[in-house]
Amino acid sequence: MSSRAPSKSVPGHLSGRGVLEPDVLERAKVTTLSRAVLKRDRSLPVPAHFADALRGAGVSQGLVRGSVYAIGGTAPVGLAMLLLAEASKSGAWIAWCAPTPPNPRALLDAGWSLDRFVCIDPQRRWAACMDACVGEFEVVVTQVPAGVPAGEARRVSAAVARSNGIVVGLATRRDVSMPADVEFRVDASDWNIESGHLQSQAMRVVLAGRRIADTRRFDAVLAVS
Amino acid sequence: MSRSRVAVIMVPGAGDRALHRLAQGLVEVTPMIELVDDSTIVLPMRGPTRYFGNERAVIERITGVAALSGIDTVSVGVASSRLAACIAADRRGSHIVDDEAHIGFLSAQPVAVLERFAHVDPDVVSLLFRLGLGTLGAIAAVGRDVLADRFGPEGNDVHVLATGNDLHEVSCEPVPTQCFVESHHDTPLDNLGSVVVAADDLARRVVEELEPQGLVACRVIATFSTEHDETCSRVWYHPHGFVRSSLTERLRRQVEKWLDDELTAGVSHASIDVQATTQRRATQLGLWGEHGEADRAAWNAIGRLVSLVGDAVCVPEWRGGRDPMQQFALVPASHVELRDVTAARRRVTPGGIHPGDWTGAIAGIAPGVPVEPRRKVEVRDSRDRHVVVTGRHVFSSQPGFVVDGACRYRIVGCCGPWPVEERWWDAARRRRVARMQCIVEVTDNGRTEARTEAWLVVLEQGSWWLVGVYG
Numbered sequence: 001m002s003s004r005a006p007s008k009s010v011p012g013h014l015s016g017r018g019v020l021e022p023d024v025l026e027r028a029k030v031t032t033l034s035r036a037v038l039k040r041d042r043s044l045p046v047p048a049h050f051a052d053a054l055r056g057a058g059v060s061q062g063l064v065r066g067s068v069y070a071i072g073g074t075a076p077v078g079l080a081m082l083l084l085a086e087a088s089k090s091g092a093w094i095a096w097c098a099p100t101p102p103n104p105r106a107l108l109d110a111g112w113s114l115d116r117f118v119c120i121d122p123q124r125r126w127a128a129c130m131d132a133c134v135g136e137f138e139v140v141v142t143q144v145p146a147g148v149p150a151g152e153a154r155r156v157s158a159a160v161a162r163s164n165g166i167v168v169g170l171a172t173r174r175d176v177s178m179p180a181d182v183e184f185r186v187d188a189s190d191w192n193i194e195s196g197h198l199q200s201q202a203m204r205v206v207l208a209g210r211r212i213a214d215t216r217r218f219d220a221v222l223a224v225s
Numbered sequence: 226m227s228r229s230r231v232a233v234i235m236v237p238g239a240g241d242r243a244l245h246r247l248a249q250g251l252v253e254v255t256p257m258i259e260l261v262d263d264s265t266i267v268l269p270m271r272g273p274t275r276y277f278g279n280e281r282a283v284i285e286r287i288t289g290v291a292a293l294s295g296i297d298t299v300s301v302g303v304a305s306s307r308l309a310a311c312i313a314a315d316r317r318g319s320h321i322v323d324d325e326a327h328i329g330f331l332s333a334q335p336v337a338v339l340e341r342f343a344h345v346d347p348d349v350v351s352l353l354f355r356l357g358l359g360t361l362g363a364i365a366a367v368g369r370d371v372l373a374d375r376f377g378p379e380g381n382d383v384h385v386l387a388t389g390n391d392l393h394e395v396s397c398e399p400v401p402t403q404c405f406v407e408s409h410h411d412t413p414l415d416n417l418g419s420v421v422v423a424a425d426d427l428a429r430r431v432v433e434e435l436e437p438q439g440l441v442a443c444r445v446i447a448t449f450s451t452e453h454d455e456t457c458s459r460v461w462y463h464p465h466g467f468v469r470s471s472l473t474e475r476l477r478r479q480v481e482k483w484l485d486d487e488l489t490a491g492v493s494h495a496s497i498d499v500q501a502t503t504q505r506r507a508t509q510l511g512l513w514g515e516h517g518e519a520d521r522a523a524w525n526a527i528g529r530l531v532s533l534v535g536d537a538v539c540v541p542e543w544r545g546g547r548d549p550m551q552q553f554a555l556v557p558a559s560h561v562e563l564r565d566v567t568a569a570r571r572r573v574t575p576g577g578i579h580p581g582d583w584t585g586a587i588a589g590i591a592p593g594v595p596v597e598p599r600r601k602v603e604v605r606d607s608r609d610r611h612v613v614v615t616g617r618h619v620f621s622s623q624p625g626f627v628v629d630g631a632c633r634y635r636i637v638g639c640c641g642p643w644p645v646e647e648r649w650w651d652a653a654r655r656r657r658v659a660r661m662q663c664i665v666e667v668t669d670n671g672r673t674e675a676r677t678e679a680w681l682v683v684l685e686q687g688s689w690w691l692v693g694v695y696g
Contacts, residue, residue: 117540
């Protein structure tokens, strides 16, 4: 015999109208209401080739709030600059919480809006700094410093899932990495020289992670936008 | 006109601990000492001069306190305004500028001292110089109205400073408060984190109370007391006023070293008494007249981060130049007004404050990862000879390898050299470099196949330096 779970009934005073009657909050003893987040607000935009790859892998085609993304491989900073350019352009606040800050000129070239960009050198207080950043900035880019216990990194990762923010972890092989939902790895880079200058960097990116069923590969190009 | 006398004490590189001990010791010389930054203290001289007899005796007392605090190098300047006293203190040793000589002393000073010692906008100083007003005497000779018409409130301030007056008087006793906030803690706060949180809350209340009046606090007395009446009181001053994060950061510095002292109880009372205010700069609001929720959350987070790690929280500021690694500077977030959206955009826009176009800058992409500090490398050709850049701006031979310590990287492609000769007319600051972008093969440990990386290296004074890595 199959048993059916009882369906959740919609209270009569809410059905069909979508408006709370004045005494509902009082009767239900509701003291706070969390901010409503529409589905379209749940993700931040990414460049087209990233969106295509994510969609092909069966996950949301943007950066989903409450998720941790890991970037590793041979050019993690370059890929992070490219991945977050659209989010920055669309007005998202981005904090870079790592001992080594990026070159702001390179961020500007990639299309970032630097008026909403903050660099934090966490010194020996990485966990406290991440606690202050997560959920307050829309995106936090971080590199777990040497000496931080793996358990601390996992705790921060769990806090991201409860928040409305996105964390992008940069990882080299020496670092402690944060448990991530989606991982981007740069396998190789090619350099394009035109007019006697380096004009762009073509990256071969591997998309993997616990939310990705099949590993996918795609190319991304970092150039002056 | 008789002006109030001021002493400025400069202790460059003394460190927070020594500065705290010096401030504690100076409280016995006079109350109401002002801390301006991490190396400058301002003292009102009227009271101590009467007590110790003359200004020379006060200076001796100050140097004695500094020696007891473990500070060997201290310079003291005494004059009739903060600016003149700062200039006198900057000359090392002890200098007294008499009241009669005060105006003459200031008149001869170059206009650059306004930027260096009085936080005047560098652009205003630059324009004053280009207008032919190269000294404070020349500025004082121009009417205040003329300067105010040309530069707005900043022109008025410049005239006040150039004529030997202070924007805010250094007072030796508290004046009637303009805003007072305090907090009592039934459970005493016994660690730095909780005291800083309480201080941040006080700073927020001060800012919120003054904001509707268009004001910002520029001189405050911050007092922290324990249950056993151990008290730490400091006067903080900034001519442009404190935003929340900058005030919190100063309060953190105040309590940080005090809590390290052997206190017998936790902090039970904290207060901020605003002694002087100044006009708040206009803030550009959003399209619908308000800041967004994301902006407010970010500003609050920055305030908390500043209270955690202080000046390690930075925002970019466009400075310009031909060096792609130096075109932006990272400045402490507590030193800029983040809530002024228009100013924030100008700060990061090439050409907004500093010029945007620089002939000789490297075209194409910029290195994403700075190498700090820059690392000395060697560039060699296929015959293992050093590669240099000749006077005709070409390589002496084709670069073949970059040698970084014990590692040797094969160059598979390179661009350059691009020479730059900057400030050739200035013997002290002139710089002659040649830049090269090179693509090198890097083999990771345990991997057989090589990958490529792109580096920016510069040749300066006969040595090659790795300054940035692309990607």
